[in-house]
Amino acid sequence: MLTPDDFIRALDWMGTVVFALSGVLIARRLQMDGFGLLVLASVTAIGGGTIRDLVLGIRPVFWVTQSHYLVLIVVTCALAIPLARLLSRAKVAWLLLHADALGLATFTAIGANKALSVGAPAIVAVGMGVLTGVGGGVIRDVLAREVPMVLCREVYATACIAGGIVLTAVHAWTGQSLPAMLGGMLTTWLIRLAALRWHWHLPTFGGLDPDESR
Structure with missing residues (x-):
């Protein structure tokens, strides 16, 4: 029978595969060689979780022993x-x-849940969820010489924050990891898909003339 830990x-594992795939697709678009493709897939898949474990003081990081x-x-x-x-472009x-x-x-939920499992407060768990979710993608985009989506107008980290808040709230209410993770x-x-579908963007200050702010 499938236990909550198994799920x-x-x-x-699904998040690892999906993020590795996103690294492969960017490497393919940039016409990288096999080594570059593997590097981009790896940092995307395990980069955020590595930073999370280092920040939380978990040694060694997860992929060293697993x-x-x-x-x-x-x-x-x-x-x-x-x-x-x-596939076409x-x-x-x-x-x-x-x-x-x-x-x-997936990684936002994994990161927030792992922080809660080591006794971190809710606000730290939300931050670890965001870090796990966006960290690998930021490293990927920097290596690909692109502006990371988290630094643009995209509703990206905002979706992670919302998911992390829902996760910690459900966990505080039920005391169970699985429903909290699914909710987060x-x-x-859904927020990220809605942003892609309806082109939601955050406001920017790009159009502000420095002289006008005085």
Whole structure:
């Protein structure tokens, strides 16, 4: 019978595969070689979780003692390369955005739940959820010489914050990890998909003339 821990582990593996796939798709778009593709997939899949564990003082970081995460990344790369070649640029762009949204939601929930499991307060758990969700993508985009989505007008980190708040609230109410994670994950995912569908953006200060602010 599938236990809550088994389900959480399955979500973590799914997030690893999905984020690795998003790294592969960007590497394919930039015409990187095999090593560059593997690096981009790896930092996307485990970068956020690595930073999270370091901040929380968890040693060693998760993938050092659980090498199946690295195996998942390599297998994902091997399977995704021939499939990506069959897709048009438009389909790659669509798949990248939606794979990234699913990975974002999954890792936000994983990160917030892990912080709660080591006794972190709710506000720290929300921050760790955001860090886990966006950290790998930020590293990926920097290596790809692109402006990270979290620093643009995209409703991205905002979706993580909303999901983290829902997760910590449900966890405080029920005392159970699984419904809290599902609630947080669903919240982040739906907000991100809605932002993609209806082109939601955050306000910026880009149009403000410095002289006008005086």
